[in-house]
């Protein structure tokens with residue numbers, strides 16, 4: 366079977382601490398589930414992925430972090446405490462990122478290159494986070510879901526990988542989570558509950574369709590606890606996590622599709638080459654540039670909103686470079702803008 370590359374990513378966290386209450390201690394379940402994930406991936410000697418590891422988890426289970434790296438996968442940062450960005454200001458966010466990067470560097474002996482925000486919480490109002498990440502030395506981010514979500518997402522963010530220019534010589538590569546165009550809408554089915562519920566062959570079919578229609582590799586995401594169908598049963602007869610009760614709706618919603626998830630990953634492995642973001646940065650064509658104009662250099666006026674094309678993708682701008690053109694433009698608008706020169710970054714390939 367001809368296999369196409371997709372980026373395989375795992376958010377390594379403890380379910381109760383990350384989903385239920387960030388003040389809870391890290392349990393041992395997640396460590397076991399990460400080892401299950403590594404075992405499953407080892408059935409394809411060529412499969413690689415990026416594991417965004419929570420700093421709190423890494424501090425408790427440093428050996429598991431080393432196991433991930435020893436198996437040939439990329440380790441990146443999922444922040445330290447799993448507090449969504451809308452509950453942090455830029456300086457508290459910076460200290461969370463810095464703390465996580467330091468814990469991981471201490472374990473691995475080298476700096477991590479990438480970041481994923483808890484609950485995909487880089488949204489329109491927290492785009493300042495990209496500048497903080499670049500200032501903290503991170504080369505890429507994969508936190509933005511380019512769709513109109515209730516809790517997260519930026520509806521008009523480009524669906525392809527972008528070199529995001531932040532002004533002042535700073536930039537970061539953004540790998541948006543993959544959405545699927547259906548009936549004129551972008552749907553976030555590249556992971557989570559959607560991926561757990563869709564049949565494996567249908568999920569593979571949808572990913573193949575995205576591989577064919579885009580130039581950057583689609584991004585799949587999952588969590589170690591999705592391999593663990595018995596997570597809630599272990600807390601019987603009264604389901605609690607620590608002292609927190611887990612209501613039936615939460616158990617039902619969070620447990621759906623877990624029993625078949627290992628088989629689903631095996632199906633995806635049959636259809637695709639799993640790749641890490643590190644491999645994507647080396648192996649993909651150069652990414653087009655996007656300027657984040659809310660973080661433009663001082664004195665650069667705000668740009669007008671970019672009209673959307675029928676499929677929801679922004680219209681590529683025309684004319685001379687944005688920096689040259691921006692002085693002509695005034696008024697409010699979208700926080701980002703494609704490089705109007707239409708050129709791709711020659712120096713910094715992704």
Ligand SMILES: [Zn+2]
Pocket residue numbers: 376378383443447482483484
């Ligand atoms: Zn998470």
